[in-house]
Amino acid sequence: MTDAIVVSDLRKSFGNIEALRGVSFVVRENEIFGLIGPNGAGKTTALRIVSTLISPTSGRVEVFGHDVVKEPDKVRGILSYLPEEAGAYQYLSGMEYLRFMAEFYSHDRAETDRMIKNAEEISGLGERLRDRVNGYSKGMKRRLLLARALMMKPRLAILDEPTSGLDVMQAYHVRESIKEYSDKMGVTILVSSHNMLEVEYLCHKLALINEGVIIAEGTPAELKERYNAINLEQAFMEATQLG
Amino acid sequence: MGSLTSLTLKEIKELVRDPKILFGVVLMPLLLFPVMGSAIQVSQQSVEKAIVTSTFAVYTEDSGVVASTMLDYLETNRTVTVIQADSLTQAIAQFQGTTSNAMVYMPSGFSDNVTAGVKGNMIIYGNVKNMNIAETQSTNVVGTLVNIYSYYYSLARIENLLQAAGEAANPDAIRTPISINYQSIIKGTVLNISPDAIISVVMNQSIMLPIMIMVMVMFAIQMAATSIALEKEQKTLETLMTLPVGRLTVLGGKLTGSIVIAVAGAIAYMIGFGYYMGSAMSFTQFSTVNLGSAGIGIQPVGYVLLGLNIFVTLVSALALAICLAVFADNVRSAQSLTGILIVPIVIPAIILMFSDIEMLPPTFQWILLAIPYTHSILASKAAFLGDYWTVLRSIAYISVFTVVVLYAAAKIFSTERIITARFTSKSLSGLFRKRQE
Numbered sequence: 001m002t003d004a005i006v007v008s009d010l011r012k013s014f015g016n017i018e019a020l021r022g023v024s025f026v027v028r029e030n031e032i033f034g035l036i037g038p039n040g041a042g043k044t045t046a047l048r049i050v051s052t053l054i055s056p057t058s059g060r061v062e063v064f065g066h067d068v069v070k071e072p073d074k075v076r077g078i079l080s081y082l083p084e085e086a087g088a089y090q091y092l093s094g095m096e097y098l099r100f101m102a103e104f105y106s107h108d109r110a111e112t113d114r115m116i117k118n119a120e121e122i123s124g125l126g127e128r129l130r131d132r133v134n135g136y137s138k139g140m141k142r143r144l145l146l147a148r149a150l151m152m153k154p155r156l157a158i159l160d161e162p163t164s165g166l167d168v169m170q171a172y173h174v175r176e177s178i179k180e181y182s183d184k185m186g187v188t189i190l191v192s193s194h195n196m197l198e199v200e201y202l203c204h205k206l207a208l209i210n211e212g213v214i215i216a217e218g219t220p221a222e223l224k225e226r227y228n229a230i231n232l233e234q235a236f237m238e239a240t241q242l243g
Numbered sequence: 244m245g246s247l248t249s250l251t252l253k254e255i256k257e258l259v260r261d262p263k264i265l266f267g268v269v270l271m272p273l274l275l276f277p278v279m280g281s282a283i284q285v286s287q288q289s290v291e292k293a294i295v296t297s298t299f300a301v302y303t304e305d306s307g308v309v310a311s312t313m314l315d316y317l318e319t320n321r322t323v324t325v326i327q328a329d330s331l332t333q334a335i336a337q338f339q340g341t342t343s344n345a346m347v348y349m350p351s352g353f354s355d356n357v358t359a360g361v362k363g364n365m366i367i368y369g370n371v372k373n374m375n376i377a378e379t380q381s382t383n384v385v386g387t388l389v390n391i392y393s394y395y396y397s398l399a400r401i402e403n404l405l406q407a408a409g410e411a412a413n414p415d416a417i418r419t420p421i422s423i424n425y426q427s428i429i430k431g432t433v434l435n436i437s438p439d440a441i442i443s444v445v446m447n448q449s450i451m452l453p454i455m456i457m458v459m460v461m462f463a464i465q466m467a468a469t470s471i472a473l474e475k476e477q478k479t480l481e482t483l484m485t486l487p488v489g490r491l492t493v494l495g496g497k498l499t500g501s502i503v504i505a506v507a508g509a510i511a512y513m514i515g516f517g518y519y520m521g522s523a524m525s526f527t528q529f530s531t532v533n534l535g536s537a538g539i540g541i542q543p544v545g546y547v548l549l550g551l552n553i554f555v556t557l558v559s560a561l562a563l564a565i566c567l568a569v570f571a572d573n574v575r576s577a578q579s580l581t582g583i584l585i586v587p588i589v590i591p592a593i594i595l596m597f598s599d600i601e602m603l604p605p606t607f608q609w610i611l612l613a614i615p616y617t618h619s620i621l622a623s624k625a626a627f628l629g630d631y632w633t634v635l636r637s638i639a640y641i642s643v644f645t646v647v648v649l650y651a652a653a654k655i656f657s658t659e660r661i662i663t664a665r666f667t668s669k670s671l672s673g674l675f676r677k678r679q680e
Contacts, residue, residue: 048662091256
């Protein structure tokens with residue numbers, strides 16, 4: 001299996017604040033990799049660097065062999081990013097929004113139509129896709145955005161807190177869509193969350209991050225075993241105290 | 244569909260479908276100006292009607308022939324109320340109780356003075372009750388009627404004197420012995436038009452250009468600021484910045500979309516404003532002088548240069564607005580931030596609308612000339628007068644400024660500042676605290 005993402009000694013400072021302090025991890029192709037930690041741990045900063053939005057202060061990130069700083073255009077061509085607080089254009093309909101996004105990745109109309117069909121399946125929004133986004137509930141918006149992120153079958157999907165703020169039903173639907181899509185399409189997914197149960201269900205491999213440092217890494221089973229914990233929440237607490 | 248086209252269409256859809264923008268930028272000028280124009284027209288028509296139907300009062304202490312014929316003359320032209328009173332004070336008191344706006348007072352000895360060749364003095368009282376235009380205009384109408392009577396009376400007197408002296412001459416030529424014909428020389432062509440009339444026409448026509456440019460630039464700034472701020476407000480900017488499309492293409496899409504809406508807004512504004520001018524100014528007598536033969540007015544080359552001038556002006560203003568709007572979190576703060584730009588655009592436009600740059604004090608001239616948008620206005624005036632070198636010079640100056648601003652905008656777009664830049668009241672107070680320390 002090839003390396004999808006290689007992060008080496010990544011550091012990022014905003015003024016006097018050090019958001020990342022030497023983070024390193026590797027994500028293999030077709031893997032769902034979870035970056036988990038509390039709010040302010042540095043998850044979003046790490047994902048923003050991988051998705052070429054911001055530059056690292058030092059360190060190196062490669063996505064399928066492309067350096068995110070030196071070759072950002074190549075990296076943007078193979079990844080799809082879903083930010084935590086993402087929104088959609090409120091005066092476009094769901095369908096118009098998907099078509100607008102699909103056209104950046106497709107080469108012809110047929111390919112665009114295929115992507116939109118994928119998005120319709122992933123979102124499960126049906127006829128509501130013809131309505132303007134400003135009439136959508138929070139859950140519907142998130143499903144639309146997830147569909148947008150996955151419809152073009154990217155080699156790498158980066159999902160920042162994909163179920164944040166959603167009710168149980170909507171969160172369940174989003175999680176199921178991610179799992180099903182990844183299994184079916186073999187897409188590599190880097191996901192961040194502070195919901196330990198969610199990542200345990202979704203991820204093949206995890207990195208626990210706290211205060212800008214990776215404190216533990218492994219499969220959910222390995223981590224639970226290492227810290228003699230009954231779930232990841234307990235494992236995280238143990239890892240934090242030991243760290 | 245190309246990425247730039249996709250982005251531009253998205254921008255246009257987003258801006259046009261926003262009710263605030265659709266109403267404020269496109270529909271408002273189309274509705275507001277015609278309503279304002281119609282209101283002024285109705286008001287003016289009422290004033291005209293009031294003047295035409297106004298009545299006059301006359302109080303005369305003189306019963307001579309001049310006073311009598313004057314009274315007859317006034318009565319044939321308007322409804323006249325003759326006031327019977329024992330004194331002027333009583334007459335004034337009675338006059339105030341009438342609906343007349345003006346009262347002609349001819350004192351005792353008025354006719355004798357006039358017939359004896361001494362000036363006859365009369366007083367016209369204006370009854371200013373409601374402080375409106377109709378009242379003063381009515382007073383002027385009486386004055387005009389008296390002047391007409393005075394003119395013909397003097398002609399008759401001159402004719403009589405000439406007959407008595409046995410001389411054959413034109414009484415009008417004796418009364419006004421010198422006649423002046425004003426002509427103007429423009430670019431070597433002699434026109435049988437007074438300089439006043441030319442300036443009046445040039446002002447009427449060239450004033451529209453600075454207004455149009457100013458309005459279009461202000462609309463464009465609002466559009467560009469809103470376009471960027473909407474991305475931040477709707478949390479769509481991060482997604483947009485990770486798409487496989489060049490950051491400069493994203494910038495280009497924003498600029499193009501904003502220009503399209505700004506031009507639509509400016510056209511709506513000009514249609515509305517044109518209707519306003521047409522209806523509000525319908526009562527004034529505009530000169531119909533044709534200055535095209537003297538090379539005044541915009542020729543085809545001028546139109547091309549003017550278009551280029553407006554284009555570079557728009558692009559620079561948009562790029563500047565985008566640079567500022569990047570620092571705002573939402574539409575409201577973006578519009579407040581870009582509101583700063585209105586000052587260097589409006590001030591030169593207003594000053595140059597009514598005066599020439601060379602008439603201003605040197606220091607003031609240099610300050611104005613340093614502002615790029617001054618050159619947009621100068622170029623529009625110069626294009627009107629066929630001074631293409633000034634237009635080219637102005638375009639060159641604005642273009643250099645535009646390149647600098649576009650470079651700054653491109654820099655912001657190609658770095659993480661587009662995501663991380665924030666300009667808040669907190670950061671401002673922090674800056675001041677640092678300065679104080």
